[in-house]
Amino acid sequence: MPSLSRSGVVPRLLAGLVIVLWFVVAAVGGPLVGQLSSVQDNDQASFLPQEAESTRVAEQLPDFEADATLPLIVAVESGEGLDRQQLGELGAWAKELPGQQLDSAPGTVSDYLAAQRIPVIPSEDGDAAIVVLALDAAAVEETVDETAISDLVVDDLRGDLAPDVDGAQVSVTGPAGFAADLGEAFAGIDGLLLLVTLVVVLVILLVVYRSPVLPFVVLLTSIFGLALAALVIHPMAAADVIQLSGQSQGILFILVVGAATDYSLLLVARYREELHAADPLPALRIAWRQTLGPVAASGGTVIAGLLCLLLSDLGNISGLGPVGALGIAGAMVASLTLLPAALALLGRAAFWPSVPRRGSRPQHRLWSGVARRVTARPRATWVVTTAVLLVAAAAALTFPTQGIAQAQFFTTDVESVDGQGVLDRHFDGGDQQPVQVVVPDPAVREAKGVLAGHDDVSGRVESRESTSGSGSTLLSATLTVGSESPEAREVVRDLREELHEVDPGIIVGGATATSVDTDDASTRDYRVVVPAILLVVTLILMALLRSVAAAVLLVAVNVLTFAATLGVSAILFTRVLDQPGADPSTPVLGFVFLVALAVDYSIFLMTRAREESLHVGTRRGVRRAVAVTGGVITSAGVVLAATFSALWVIPLLFLAQIAFIVAFGVLLDTIVTRSVLVPALAADLGNRIWWPGSGRMADDEPR
Template identity: 50%
Template sequence: MAPRLRSSEAEQRRTSRGGRWVRILIPALIILAWLVGASLGGPLFGRVDEVSSNDQTAYLPENAEATEVRAVLGDFLGTDVIPAVVVFRAEGGIDDGQKTELSQRLRTAADAAGVTGDISPVLVSEDGLAAQAFVPIDVKLDLGDAVAELGKTLKASVPAGVDVFVTGPAGFTADLIAGFAGIDGLLLGVALLAVFVILIAVYRSLLLPIVVLSTSLFALCVALLTVWSLAKAGVLLLSGQTQGILFILVIGAATDYSLLMVSRYREELHSTRDRGVAVGNAIRGSAEPILASGGTVIAGLLCLLLSDLKSNSTLGPVAAIGIAFAMLSALTLLPALLFTFGRPVFWPRIPALDSAGVRHPHVSVGWRRLAAFVSRRPRVIWLVTTIVLAVAATGLLQLNAQGVPQSDLVLGQSQARDGQAVVGEHFPGGSGSPAYILVGKSSLTDAADAVLDLPGVSSVSVVSADSPSGSAPVTTAGIVALGPPGTPAPEPTVRDGRVLLQATLTDAADSTAAADTVVEMRERLRPMDALVGGVTATAVDTNQASIHDRNTIIPVILVVILLILMALLRSILAPILLILTTVLSFGAALGVSAVVFNGIFAFPGADPAVPLFSFVFLVALGIDYNIFLMTRVREESHRHGTREGVLRGLGITGGVITSAGLVLAATFAALSIIPILFLVQIAFIVSFGVLLDTFLVRTLLVPALSYDIGRAIWWPSRLSRESAPPIGPDEVRSEELA
């Protein structure tokens, strides 16, 4: 028998050694796989502009009028170009000699900037104080560099006393490109620094924040690798704003999920010496809320596929890819790193093993007191918080989300905005950004008459290859002959039986008045089957599509998230209440933001997509904290009954959810360093809304409401009919947690 025993012991030792090797090998392979993915995705941070576009027209629906017109502009204008308007201003006026000199300087500067196409003659304003010229820039060029070089060369060569501005569509697009310039390095650096400071304060450890941030950064690198590859292949459209939101979402979500995993891991370390067992239990305890919250966010984001705007519909899958990798890193890479470092990862606050036979989570005194406060006055608490949120939501009446002028998209100094102001003072406001009208040749005269009759139109011309300037003026009498008396009028360029008219608007192309003119123009030209495009028409179509998206997608997101919560919590009443509290919180966040935008920042308004994006992020992300809370409440309710489970769930998840809320608010706040109005507004709304969810809704409203309703909140599941089980000998009540 002795030899057999020794043989059995040896076999157990070999099995044990084999098990140890497996426990070491699997985490090592996981870390190696993520390291390879990050090494491939990391270098792409500086190359996103290779696969992205900030051209607003590119994101319109294919059936939009502006899109159809844009598709054929190259057939009439020769090349796919974007016009830059160069404006000269001189206080003493511009005489003929200066006009000739400016023309020469302009040609030289355009050559240096690599501009392609014919430059228009320099046109002096009627008051003689300003002049302008139209410079076509090939869209295949680096637009930001071309515009910057053009402006720099002109400012260095024009006569003294002459101011130079580069504006028009090319100028404003260059402003956007410059605004997004810091999105790769600055935005990411600020977001990571903010998260690192919060993690240091939460964990009071140096190594653990580095581990958590590494998890988030590796998730972002692999997500960027995937998105960049799909954009390179033409599967996805990528823009500056999509890129910025992807960065923030992945860093914020991955850190939130990591906080939940670390919290559960630390809880397990109090009851076991084996770090492998602790990691396994932490994964099992965290997987459901992480997958549920991540799945909810992904489902909400994918609802954006219903959008008519490609800028919205492409954000959905891009951001969903980021959330998927955030979940994956929190469930694979982080556990592997925690297993590798073991207990010392928490140094100097290493979790101690509890006394034998005692197993309960540790809750701070503050959260114990808050749980006790909720248990004493639940109805008063949820009624008061509801009233506060409802009052805050009345600020929605001040929200102006009907669109903003293109000149106001970039915050801070803008050469294009300054130049547009000069154009408005001395020329028709729409100079350089005409409305393009595609109409049948036989309807040319009727269309021109209808357009010229509009008070918002300054002049009309028709594209003509016979004209030296590329177009010929059109009046109510027809096409105007250019040259000496007796010269025949130029023939319009005809493509597929249609001609292209160019209407110069009296108001700035991005103004409300110009938009009204284009809407009226379309109404008048509809009987002629004419299509109207151009900068103003693109803005009109974009706003209309955004409003349609907002009204369509928001209800769909609510239904999708409601169904997910019902499946997760095995209840109907609880998910409905959670959705209502989240919507109320969103309304309060948007209402307060509207007051701040109007009264403090004096913003000119908001894009119609701002409420939609804010809703997607706040409802999808805000419901995360309710999922973290209520899944734990449900778990504790099975053991201790619903009311005791609410108090225990509030106390146990309080620290991790508050930390997660601070992290997410900080990462979204980092978006405000990008001087783009849309992103600054999203940053404020989401950051404020997350803090509202974290400190008011999840901390007071939901627990108080759940406690007041009691076990009926789980209706119609069996849990709604079960009585509270007795407290076991090794268990403690919520008020005794230490």
């Protein structure tokens, strides 16, 4: 009588227990996925390091009894001009507004104002006017039902409390308006983004597997992996252990679904292959053992690459490191436990109706043909392919990293952008965000002279003395150019240079200075984070492949693929789509995802190539590896590209650009680099690619 273990009863009982445990994880972690937005922090100023000048100024504002304010601007425009009656109506509305009861938040408008007087400022051309509310930043950052009060005030002013000016267009803008619209854009992350991602992946899996069973098993693996990640990330973000921004949350969803699906594709492909030679449970054991190494190495490489983001000076970028790493860990654990458990219970039925039969031979006609053609003339193949990629990479030098203004953040029409357009057309520096300068008392007079004498600073310079005896004075001045404009950033850089000559202890802050410090931190990240990722990935590949030559070659190829992707993106963004630019951190994040994620496919291909080369030599081994892994690598690349493309549903330029860079780069890596360039290089080098372990390989066939 066969034992329970051999009959499969015990393994299936264990598989059932694993699935039950995962349902418990999903029951607890699933709701937390939908609550991640409640622990987000999207304040740009909070992303900066403590030593940034703008951060230091913000920290010292209480010493001058200068409450931090959040300007909210109501812009009114009429193509026929605003007459006295319209301006009178607007003035009466502004006078009564502080006493108005808010619909969405407790209290009246005055409860959230730093200054009770609300000025109405007509434009010089008479076609527009603005009403400026100085919201108390500390008061409006409180939340009601997980929504910031500032957003609720904006909603009310766009609704029942909006001014009624006949014949005029009214828009709520300013920092408060932009913050509300940004929050609205990120609101789609919890539901729409995840739904679109899952639907896209499901469609691809249905095409790949042609089965009504397996796609849903793989999809549930991704969802449960996300629940596990949220189970850890939510409490850590709530306790301020890690910083979770809207962009990090969106990328987390994409990473987990994409990575879990990729790892599942690899395991299922190996399982299907083994089913041709063994019964389901033995085949699953072999497939799991053969997949464990590549998945662990791949996930470990991605995690290590993401953790390099901790070196970033920007909180939203450094926060993405542990958030993404925890997401990848959740994807790995789900793919290596939940999916095998489900396959153990389903057996061959998972593939119905295309069930692999024992004794039949797996067919790899397409990829066998590709492998033969690529390795037939390997040197000519890799030289031509490299030349084409180098041409594309040359355009990477034109990638726009000068930063973008808040009004350029969105890919759809939003009210705050419309209002900013009114300011740009009718007012000089009308967004009312001053430059704030903390000056040691002995240097106040000279510092005032520098500010007042600058061509782009309005003549009036206000001052406040410290109430804590710090020996400093706060100077404030409004620029004559919009605080979000490139010109304003140059003004801040000029002022810092001139004021530091007066006294090195002078520090310059304010909204524009925050943007300048963010740009500088992004530039520094590129110099620090990118080399760190390259070093980490190279060392991991050396350990995994036991080859210095293969590791260095694969990293070099990955860098070339990234450069070509950046070049194509530069042409598309600036010359085809005429986009205004890109965030300085975009190339850094693009590099992280392309190098750390695309190296998965190098690992999948080259670990199989090494396994085959030990028995048949490198050239024949590479052909076999391409034939066997070509389908699964291509499917995995398409899935990952499709999941990142789902970021397009969030109407933000930054995420749309990241979506294209990663999606295009992954497809380029999958179709060209991994299917053509790497096999051709390996075939040309032969066993030398495994140096210093070349001697362990079987004798290679002659070229």
